[in-house]
Amino acid sequence: MGTVHARSLEPLPMAGPDFGALGEEAELVEVEPESKQEILENKDVVVQHVHFDGLGRTKDDIIMYEISDVFKAKNLIDVMRKSHEAREKLLRLGIFRQVDVLIDTCQGDDALPNGLDVTFEVTELRRLTGSYNTMVGNNEGSMVLGLKFPNLLGRAEKVTFQFSYGTKETSYGLSFFKPRPGNFERNFAVNVYKVTGQFPWSSLRETDRGISTEFNFPIWKTNHTLKWEGVWRELGCLARTASFSVREESGHSLKSSLSHAMVIDSRNSSILPKCGALLKINQELAGYVGGDVSFLKEDFEFQLNKQLLWDSVVSASFWGGMLVPIGDRPSSIADRFYLGGPTSVRGFSMYSIGPQSEGDYLGGEAYWAGGVHLYTPLPFRPGRGGFGDLFRTHFFLNAGNLCNLNYGDGPRAHLQRLAECIRWSYGAGIVLRLGNIARLELNYCFPMGVQAGDRICDGVQFGAGIRFL
C-alpha cells in the first residue's frame, strides 16, 4: 500500500497552494504519545488539500484527474482507500518509479477541525532508459537495443524504440503512446516498424515494413480498439525447394487496412485463469483505403473457465475465423489462417494442418478450433505453497478444421465443408506458468482424424507461448 503516516495535532509550518510542486520536502515529526487520543475511524473528515512532492516535468492537469476522487472521501477509512486507489492510478500511468502517500491533519488559517491534508511523494522515472541484450535462437544470434522515453512531454506520453541486429535479419520498431489525460483507458499509439519472419512450415520468408495507428477506448465493460495499418510486405522463398505455389506468392504487396477489435475479459488472470470468461472479436477490412490487397477478415476467440472441487479448473475454448477476398485477386498466403501445433490443435506439427502443396502449408481461408481442458494440481502436490503451485497437470481434448471455402455456395455448404474432415486429438501433460504472460507445456498427445497431407507430432510435444487453445 505504500506508507501512510498519521501525524499528531501539533502545529507545523506547511506551505504551498492547493496542489502543485513543493520546493522543499515536508518534514516528518515522530508521533508523540498523547494523553488524549481521538478515535478517528468513523469521524467525518474533509480533505482540504492535496500536495504533490517531487513533480518535475509532469504536467499538473494529468495528475488532477487521477486524484480527483480523493476529495470525495468522507471518513478516514475512505480517505485511505481513495488515496490507495489514486496511488494505483498514478503508478499505472507508467511515469513514476515510486509513489508514497502521506495523510495528516490540516494546518493553517483556513484549517477545519476535521480537515486533512494528503501528500503524495513521487519519484519520476528518468527521461531515458535503455537496455541492451543479446538473443540467441532459431539458428540466429542478434543484438537487441531498446530505448524508452517515459513521460516525454509531461502527460504520460511514451516513446519506445527497439532495434534488433541479427546474423540473418534486422528489425526495428518505434512507437509513440499517448493516453488521454483523465482517462488512461482511452489512448492512442502510433507504431513504425520493420519485422522479418521465417516460416519453415510454408518455406516462406516475410518482411513487413509498416505504420499503424490505433485508438483504444472502453465502452461499458468492453474494450475496443480501432486501428489503421499500412504494411509493405515482401514475401520470398525460404529454400530453393519451396513449392511452386509458394513461389508464386513471392514479391511485394501493400496492405492498407482498418480493423476493429472488441475484448470482454472477466477472467482473474490471462494465464491459467480460475474463473471468468473471455470474448475477443476482431474484424479487418483491407483494400478500401489504398493498397493492393483486398479482403474482409473476421476472427473470434472465446474462453470459459469454471472452478471445480479440489482446486481443479475446467476450461473450454473456441476459436474461429473467416477470410473473404474482395475482388478477383486470390487471397495472399500472408493473410490466411493457420492451424495446428502445440498452441492450437495439439498433436500436430506447427501450423501443419490444411491445404498444402509439396509439403508447404498454404493456410486456409476459414477455420475453427475448440478445446476442452481440465487443469488439476500436480498429483501428490509437491512443492505446495511455493514452486509447485506454478505447475498444473492438464488433460485436453482439441479439435479443429482449416479449409478454403467456395464463396459461391450458401452458408449450409460452408458449414458442411467445415464439419467434414475434422482433426482432433486428446492427451495429457504438464503446464508451467511463467509470470503472468506465458506458459510452457509438455504434453503426450494422440492425434486423430488426420487427413492426407497433415504432419503430426504424436507422442511428446513441447510448447511455449502466450495464446493457447
Added chain:
Amino acid sequence: MCNLPVRVICRANAEYMSPSGKVPFIHVGNQVVSELGPIVQFVKAKGHSLSDGLDEVQKAEMKAYMELVNNMLLTAELYLQWCDDVTVEEITHPRYGSPYPWPLNRILSYQKQWEVRRKMKAIGWAGKTLEQVLEDVDQCCHALSQRLGTQPYFFNKHPTELDALVFGHLFTILTTQLITDELSEKVKNYSNLTAFCRRIEQQYFEGHDKDSSAIAARSSKRPLLR
C-alpha cells in the same frame, strides 16, 4: 526453336519468383530453372539442343558472341532504362511501378534504380555518356552484322542459342518505345540484322499465334517490325 511445347505467362512478380532474381525462368514439372545459360543446360540434359551440329571451334565462337551480346547489348539496355534521367522519369518509373499501388510503385522503382546504378558503377559504365553507350551498341551490331553476313542464321543453316539471344535483344530494341529512336536507329543501320529479326519472327512467332493466347497478347503489346 527446339519445337518444345511452351506456354508463356506474364506475371508482375516474375522477378521475385525466380530463384536467382532474374527472368526468364521456366517451370517444368517440379523444377524451376532461371536464366538462359542454365535453361539451355537443362534442355540439353533432356536431349534437346540447338548446337549439336557445331564443332568445338564453332561452339567456342558462339559462346564468345553470346558473351559480347550480354556485355554490350544487355548493359546498354539497362543503362538506357535506368541511368538516363529523362528515360527513367518518363518511361521506366511508370512502367516498373505500374502493377503496384502508391507509394509502393515509387519505392520499388527507386530501389531497382539504385541497384542498377550500383552495378553500372561496378562495371565502369557509370561514367559513360549516352553517346558513348550508343557508340558501343553500334560496334556490337557491327560485329554481329559482319558475323551474320548474308547467311540466314549465325551458323548457316540452323538457328542456335546465339540466334535466339540476338533475336531477343534486337527485337526488344526495335520494338520498345523510348523517348528517342536513337537506339533502334543504330540497329536499323544494319539491314541484315533487321532482316534476320523479321525472318525469325515470321518463322517462329507468327505461325504460333493461334496456339498460345499469351503470345497473341504479347504481339498485341509490341508492334511488329516495320
